[in-house]
Amino acid sequence: MVAIAKNDELKRVIDEEGNVVKGARPPDIADEELRKIYRTLVQVRVVDERMMRLQRQGRLGFYMQSTGEEATHLAVAALRPSDWVFPSYREPGAAFYRGYELEQFIAQLYGNAADPIKGRQMPVHHSMNWINYVSISSPVGTQIPQATGMAMAAKIQGKDDVAIVYFGEGATSTGEFHVGANFAGVFKAPVIFLCRNNGWAISTSADRQTAAKTFASKAVGYGMPGIRVDGNDVLALYQATADAAERARAGDGPTFIEALTYRVHGHSSSDDPSVYRDPDEPKRWQQADPLARFQRYLGKKKLWTPEWEEALRTEFDQAITVAHDKVANLPPPDVETLFDDVFEELPSHLREQKEWLMAQPRTKSPHYFH
Amino acid sequence: MVAIAKNDELKRVIDEEGNVVKGARPPDIADEELRKIYRTLVQVRVVDERMMRLQRQGRLGFYMQSTGEEATHLAVAALRPSDWVFPSYREPGAAFYRGYELEQFIAQLYGNAADPIKGRQMPVHHSMNWINYVSISSPVGTQIPQATGMAMAAKIQGKDDVAIVYFGEGATSTGEFHVGANFAGVFKAPVIFLCRNNGWAISTSADRQTAAKTFASKAVGYGMPGIRVDGNDVLALYQATADAAERARAGDGPTFIEALTYRVHGHSSSDDPSVYRDPDEPKRWQQADPLARFQRYLGKKKLWTPEWEEALRTEFDQAITVAHDKVANLPPPDVETLFDDVFEELPSHLREQKEWLMAQPRTKSPHYFH
Amino acid sequence: MPTMNIIQAVNDALRLEMRRDPRVVILGEDVAKFGGVFRATSGLVDEFGPDRVMDTPLAEAGIIGAAIGMALYGLRPVPEIQFADFIFPAFDQIVNELAKFRYRSGGQYPAPVVIRTPYGGGIRGGHYHSQSPEALFIHTPGLKVVVPSDPYEAKGLLLSCIRQNDPVLFLEPKRIYRASKGEVPEGDYTIPLGKARVVREGTQVTVIAWGSMLHTALEGVDKAAELGISCEVIDLRTLMPFDVETMVESVKKTGRAVIVQEAPRTCGFAAELSATISERAMAWLEAPVERLCGFDTPFPYTLEHEYMPNGDRVLSTIQKTLDW
């Protein structure tokens, strides 16, 4: 299996030049919405670049970029705000689209007093219950049966909410993927499985994850439709997701979407892909860049201009600077908070441990405040 | 999904009347071997009946019957004795075929001093390394990635041994099945996945395990051939297994075989199927009985006579009586043995625990020696 | 008051709570028509329908993973794991997900899932139908662990568990599922979590146990009584968070402690209790805290009666602390 393969079965709406491909019809999306989608794509790109720079400067402990895969994030544009997102660590665009603020985003990366999750997790492990964006976990694949469960719950309660669950192609090898997909099939749960096949799981290429011809073909084993979408074509993703959501809400159960895309950079800021992959490989991706393609499409529709692009990038650059200035130097969460949220109420053993810790001299983080 | 479905895709060699079906050719099996296969089928049937009676009399703590599924056990007849079997709890025929002695079998059920596994496990959890029949585990599905690993090891060492792994259709829902099958596909491991689809997992019917059209279709997701065999047709199973072994030895990797059969009795001696399934369902199975079918086939070939049948049944009945008399009243394993085989050597904490226990007054089992 | 066994009491609690709270749902293997292999959910699907009592595919990780998703959405799932020995395929979902959800989300996502599972030996189950894995879960921050020891306790504790907002592992001692019988009030009552119960008052030795071992402990204590030895017996019932005070106060009074645990000795919960008592009551201790435990071997089949603690061994352990 090769990422960015030309493949007949690959669903596309627009080609690399931004032209609608033969036989396709762009989904019916209002101009303002098209521009919002593009805005979000650009936001992810700009944010990723800036955050990675901060990481390289030693200010952030860790970061993960999505470059090349931004279009997959925008599948959520085809859903309602009341639908639930079960993300992995590589879909910040789905959160930005739903209104996650840069200040909160950056505070999470710093894990400081303004972090919505109180500095509990590594950078990029966001959680925003106010936009139904479920807490991110590092263990790969664990969110998958959870998404199925949430979807089963919605169905049980007679609500028409759907769940979308994001994961990489590597995650399809986990037992969790299997049990989550299998439950979804059996219970006809209204859940959309969005597999970002970006060709790599750290240093492991996609063809080492499975001998199946495509990841989409795995859907057969769960009795659900499996479709393979050009993951760099935001309109194709939109359409596939909209279709899947319609099926789900109609009671027809889950859908598996394989979005064929590419991980342009290293796995994370800790990774050095030159050890294991041809440095020319990312270059070949350039022509598939989901931003460039969608930009050309919008350009042809007169919805995009170089000036707007310029303005957008400046806007995000400035917004990031403002947000960063506001939160980057906030103190860490109070030491007392270490013991909150283990349980709803503090049991006596934790109260004792807290009292003990508070009586110790405070220690400085070797990492905080560079 | 219905067990014993008439289905075009179902591979068969002989029909219910024992006639070779149109287009099929019986595998090339010597007459003596055909008779050995039949012998083993009868042995399982007779043993199951006798053991279940012992269980009902309160002499055995637990038992599991295979009635209706015996043909699946004989897939091993298509393999070499040097190939490895990773069984679940419902394939004693595969062991008998390879020479597992009735005395040992019965001693295992009693868990007594003659039990090859020293009374360590519940009845029907056999282990016979001398015939490459791997220790049975209760947790469903765990043997599947192990079989894949053994097959990978054979390949690594340049040996042409293959593994066959048995499991029920319920086991396909486990994460272990998925990871084991997926590894096998990726590493082209010489392993044969033999799924006994007997329609039930305790009280749960097969259509509650998956929304896939067939269990065989799951093979697609692992890039291996998946074939669906009439699981009550011992020759079809033989052929499918022989083909799979040939592929495996040729370096072409794993095969998934769904053997469509039926669990005639309860899940185990602890089960009461009348609570959850139509009591008429097992009756419909009669015509599919793998023994009757194969018997008719052999009869037409003049390899079976009523006299032989009579002799066989008498032979096994007597052999069981003899074996049972020999081992049933043996004492339990020595108390000292409780501490053996945790590790290769006894560490000091276990030595102390052993000394302590030996100094206690002996207690009587409430179950031993009825 | 009706007399019930533990299975009936669990069933009663589930039925009551499902009537009271439409968010309560049950899922697991064979829990619907079959009512579970021990019949604890018997009849519930008839009353509440297949949307609230769900037979699942054979996958514990799926059962717990799905239950978590349901809880995030606002339901109150009470999944059943058929035997505690089969909980390990769901271990990652329990220790890395369920236990950490509230914490890792900064309090945004509580996940009130109550996992019911039969556990422990004494039913001729060999090592795959007999294990007592409580220590693994007690060591996992974010989980509560509760073990009832009789029908009254089972109903009252289970109702408390379903009504509070943290994940709970509710371990049901299957050896006494039917053997333990007693009067159980009809209708609603709860037993607070985190509070131990002094089952018998005494002066010379404190004996601590939970679940089916409480009965084994009482057997030994009865024998001790015949010899004129007075024991205080404590049923811990909530193992996490456990009631340090009741236990330590008792040991301060008696000066001696015996802990009876069915699980293997090394790194079991009894070790924690022993360490805690020594830390807090050392000056009162007249002998080392004694642990009577299962051996550090897999749970055996034929020799299970030699493996498990019994009344005689409880007695001899009590005597040992007195003779020290």
Place this chain on the structure above:
Amino acid sequence: MPTMNIIQAVNDALRLEMRRDPRVVILGEDVAKFGGVFRATSGLVDEFGPDRVMDTPLAEAGIIGAAIGMALYGLRPVPEIQFADFIFPAFDQIVNELAKFRYRSGGQYPAPVVIRTPYGGGIRGGHYHSQSPEALFIHTPGLKVVVPSDPYEAKGLLLSCIRQNDPVLFLEPKRIYRASKGEVPEGDYTIPLGKARVVREGTQVTVIAWGSMLHTALEGVDKAAELGISCEVIDLRTLMPFDVETMVESVKKTGRAVIVQEAPRTCGFAAELSATISERAMAWLEAPVERLCGFDTPFPYTLEHEYMPNGDRVLSTIQKTLDW
């Protein structure tokens, strides 16, 4: 003698043993060309080829399940789990299968698999790249658990593990992967399992630790020495089976014990050590055994420096036992 860090020592041990014994194979995520995320298997695929150093699909249950099958067939697999936090999907294969294979088969099927995995905090990993799950495995009969504390120990212990015939969990303290450096002999040597190491002799307090906490313990002990307090320091190195004798003899000499553990306190291995010491050396104890542990919360991200034991806290715990 060359100077190495722990990663290099592990790599050296693997290379040496793979040269010596063709049955030794490595499998895991990203272990081949990439050499593992910590580079412990770096270069091995070049020397031994992809049949003996295998990149696997992303599935820990598959890695351990396959390793078991390989071991049954006669290989000596040394699987790597990328972080100990990701071992839980394989928990069932480890505790129900690997640990019990020899026992359940009556000795027919030993399964000598050595699972290597980096563990512990101090690298800003949050709760999914920092956990210390040793207690869960120590409590599981049938597994050995080994933790090296420096490069010399790492090589010698790992070689011993691969050459013996029981399954081992080999936990590598990743905080000191590169920070701990020392001379390591070229070529072959082994360190026996089950034997603790007295790292420093002393008279007033016995301080017990393993892995990276040994270094934390030594920090505190150095501070104590400045105050004229003499501590004996023991590196347990094999946690199962652990060396009761060395530990208890030391405590009988000093009369006081402090255990330093990074994992959460409740039901951790320190509890077992504390209980064991009290049981066997009560008459010699001049103060309760003290445990300095991680808190009973999930491992945090930002506040990890407040979460983990440190030298000052070791010192104050030592002082506490002396002031008792």
